[in-house]
Amino acid sequence: MSKVKVGIIGSQFEADIHAASFQIMPEEAEVVAVASPTAGHAEDLARRYGIPRVFRDYRDMLAEPDIELVTITAPNALHRQMTCDAARAGKHVVCEKPMAMTLAEADEMIDACQRAGVLLLYAEELFFTPKYVKAKEMADQGAFGKVHLVKQSEKHFGPHSAWFWDVERSGGGVWMDMGCHGIAFCYWFLGRPKIESVYCQMGTYVHRDKTAGEDEVIGILEFAGGALGVVENSWARRGGMDDRIEVYGDAGVTYGNLHMGNALPTYSERGYGYAVEKAPSTSGWSYPVFEELWNYGFPQEMRHFARCVRGKDSPQATGQDGRVVLEALCAGYASAGRASKVALPFACPGWQKPIDGWRRA
Numbered sequence: 001m002s003k004v005k006v007g008i009i010g011s012q013f014e015a016d017i018h019a020a021s022f023q024i025m026p027e028e029a030e031v032v033a034v035a036s037p038t039a040g041h042a043e044d045l046a047r048r049y050g051i052p053r054v055f056r057d058y059r060d061m062l063a064e065p066d067i068e069l070v071t072i073t074a075p076n077a078l079h080r081q082m083t084c085d086a087a088r089a090g091k092h093v094v095c096e097k098p099m100a101m102t103l104a105e106a107d108e109m110i111d112a113c114q115r116a117g118v119l120l121l122y123a124e125e126l127f128f129t130p131k132y133v134k135a136k137e138m139a140d141q142g143a144f145g146k147v148h149l150v151k152q153s154e155k156h157f158g159p160h161s162a163w164f165w166d167v168e169r170s171g172g173g174v175w176m177d178m179g180c181h182g183i184a185f186c187y188w189f190l191g192r193p194k195i196e197s198v199y200c201q202m203g204t205y206v207h208r209d210k211t212a213g214e215d216e217v218i219g220i221l222e223f224a225g226g227a228l229g230v231v232e233n234s235w236a237r238r239g240g241m242d243d244r245i246e247v248y249g250d251a252g253v254t255y256g257n258l259h260m261g262n263a264l265p266t267y268s269e270r271g272y273g274y275a276v277e278k279a280p281s282t283s284g285w286s287y288p289v290f291e292e293l294w295n296y297g298f299p300q301e302m303r304h305f306a307r308c309v310r311g312k313d314s315p316q317a318t319g320q321d322g323r324v325v326l327e328a329l330c331a332g333y334a335s336a337g338r339a340s341k342v343a344l345p346f347a348c349p350g351w352q353k354p355i356d357g358w359r360r361a
């Protein structure tokens with residue numbers, strides 16, 4: 001069977017990761033087009049990765065008959081429109097996290113893809129992160145006995161693009177941006193039990209001049225069957241990206257540190273090229289990673305999605321997962337706003353974006 005032909009919407013940070021990932025594992029898919037509105041940006045990405053077709057307007061790219069799969073790496077507020085347009089054009093969709101701005105949007109996206117008979121794949125790479133996949137395999141083999149507590153945390157000093165800081169375009173602060181990873185991780189790790197409640201404490205401690213969004217959050221999830229998930233996120237942590245997990249059961253425990261655990265503890269007076277995502281410098285002590293995208297699981301994720309399009313794999317990360325995560329995100333903001341635990345199912349009609357639950361409470 002031929003390789004799946006992919007078009008990428010967006011041309012910056014995550015678009016680069018998608019293009020690189022398809023190139024790292026090239027046997028199932030090839031990127032044939034990129035669409036991005038800023039003059040020169042799509043061309044730059046196309047040049048770096050040998051992508052033959054470039055578009056300013058993603059809708060023109062959707063009109064290309066041979067493109068089968070579209071990946072969306074645009075700001076969160078655009079996910080709904082792009083997903084629905086791609087579905088109507090008959091393209092399978094990979095939508096980046098977090099899925100959408102509201103639960104109504106998420107429902108519309110799922111519905112549009114179902115009606116068009118295309119896949120809606122939710123880009124949560126932690127489901128494919130080799131170290132975390134290993135931890136889950138061990139848990140599923142009984143290594144830790146009955147798991148009652150799973151923690152995931154992701155922290156850095158704040159995102160790279162202006163739109164993340166603008167809650168009208170992002171939907172919220174660090175809970176929206178990275179809490180979505182932690183919620184998805186705990187849910188997936190425990191075997192997708194129902195989330196029964198969410199409790200969140202959040203605040204804006206360091207970046208009040210930049211955003212109305214929160215830059216520190218701790219979230220606690222209660223799962224059906226008795227397990228707890230603890231999700232910790234920060235946009236106020238100096239020193240580059242930090243991503244880790246802890247798993248506790250009645251017969252064992254494991255810890256995973258995605259960056260330090262795979263790094264070379266390094267001291268350099270002079271510095272060098274690149275250490276890790278969002279590290280501010282490479283002089284002094286640093287922890288350079290190797291095969292960064294592979295260690296995150298992005299190439300494995302994109303390969304899996306391409307295999308789903310060919311019917312070789314069944315989807316392991318879907319629009320339904322994205323919706324579950326979004327519901328917990330909304331409940332988390334409501335919890336912080338009410339200063340109390342919020343039970344699920346949770347509906348938030350009339351909200352424009354998840355952070356409304358906190359800021360308008």
Ligand SMILES: NC(=O)c1ccc[n+]([C@@H]2O[C@H](COP(=O)([O-])OP(=O)(O)OC[C@H]3O[C@@H](n4cnc5c(N)ncnc54)[C@H](O)[C@@H]3O)[C@@H](O)[C@H]2O)c1
Nearest residue numbers: 010011012013014015036037073074075076096097098161
């Ligand atoms: N899975 C992950 O770990 C991960 C990491 C980073 C970002 N993301 C997600 O990826 C998405 C993009 O984030 P990013 O970091 O790449 O942001 P970015 O600011 O680096 O890039 C955004 C891109 O969207 C493009 N864009 C904006 N409006 C557009 C339009 N109308 N049509 C086509 N393209 C348009 C911009 O031109 C730009 O190329 C977000 O949803 C973000 O949450 C996921």
